[in-house]
Amino acid sequence: MTKTVVAITETTNTRSFNLRVFGCQMNSYDGELIRGAFSRAGYREELNPEAADVVLFHTCSVREHAEERVHSLLGALKRTKRERPHVVLGVVGCMADRESEELFEREPHVDLVCGSRHFPKLPKLVEKVISGEGRVLLVGDSDFAVDAPVRDLAGHPGGFSSQVAIMRGCDLNCSFCIVPSVRGRVESRPIKDILDECRRLVERGTTEISLLGQTIDSYGVDLSSSGSIPQLARLLDELAEVEGLRRIRLITLHPAYCNDELVEALARSPQFMRFLPIPLQSGSDSVLKRMKRGYTLDLYRKRIQKLREKMPDLELVSDWIVGFPGETERDFEASVDAMKEFGFLQSYVFQYSPRPGTPSTQLEDDVPAQEKGRRNRLLLDLQAEIARERTSSQVGKAGSLMLDLRPEKNPGYWRGKLQTGHSALLPDPDGLFRPGLQIPVQIQDWQGKELFVESVLSQKKVLEMQAKIPTAQVESSILDV
Ligand code: SF4
Structure with missing residues (x-):
């Protein structure tokens, strides 16, 4: 009994942390892991950044706007830092990797810059700052897997819907994308760790799981494999045996990896939600080539034909970039035609803006802003019309x-x-x-x-x-x- 009391006293820490997460679902999932790590270290979560002892931003570098938002929020915390100098201020994730020590130059009141592959160590890094070691910078590759074999569910928000990262990074190099340079190459988790995590989540009341990966259909390319069945197909087959797991969502596929074996596995999965994010980005082959997407419109068409042949009720989601360097009116019309042809239920449309550190910055950003805006609106209006048609046609099913x-x-x-x-x-x-x-x-x-x-x-x-x-x-x- 005495021993227990001593242990609690030694680990009790009344410090608080505040975490704000930007960007994709992977970041929101990482936010759960960060919350779990701080809770394990004895911190409590404080929702007001002005009152917290540790203030962290888990960031996204995909769009300039998200980065500028973080800089503006950091600027607003200068006064807090002056009035409460013990507060530890940290930037985590993609922006930390991309801007690295430049972040300290631009925001001298920041104490901690921690990259995407290091965040599980955050409580220890904070301790370093507190113990007077000065600013801490840890970015780039790490010598440990981001996802622990057994995930601590302390940061899980509860609820029936959970997220599980099955892989990290991306082996492709789309010319507009910062992800490969900040998140590194594909790193897949072993199937048995994922299954164990899903079972534990189901025991806590989860009935729906979103499996996350930047290019989730490349899951397992770095794992040793026996036979030709893709590892994601194998994982789906194993998950079919998890009693109580009703639904599986996949976020996000890349058309190049979505082969026939995977399509068969999706179709035979009793849980796979017939709602698939598989971004096309552009309907023009010349734009796709400059984007270095690794497929043509025709290959994309073949993938979709196969998917719909096996799952006629499948709904699709796409991302689009309008105003990519060199995109002519004709190229844009090809995107309009493709949107009509594939009949997406949802689309996310972005106006191209060059991101420092990506290959497309070498190309001239030659589509005027006004024209990008026009193309953006046209695609969104078209998408809304298609979604209305697809939704109303569900009646009677x-x-x-x-x-x-x-x-x-x-x-x-x-x-x-x-x-x-x-x-x-x-x-x-x-x-x-x-x-x-x-x-x-x-x-x-x-x-x-x-x-x-x-x-x-x-x-x-x-x-x-x-x-x-x-x-x-x-x-x-x-x-x-
Ligand atoms: S597939 Fe392309 S857009 Fe997606 S994460 Fe990889 S490089 Fe970025």
């Missing part, structure tokens, strides 16, 4: 809906996602259901913005299904506003 939250604007209903990624509303007048429950439904109606569905099971049957889900997820039952 069967589906399965995973409940997410009770929308304030629609009392008596749950909002959830169909397995095809469409948002839909299900009546639950008595408020008996919980998030994370997946219910077979019939799609009844579309009222301009929302699909309305009805359960095909009796309420008794649905409640029986619900009783089998561990209760940890209840905490995510929040109302949207």
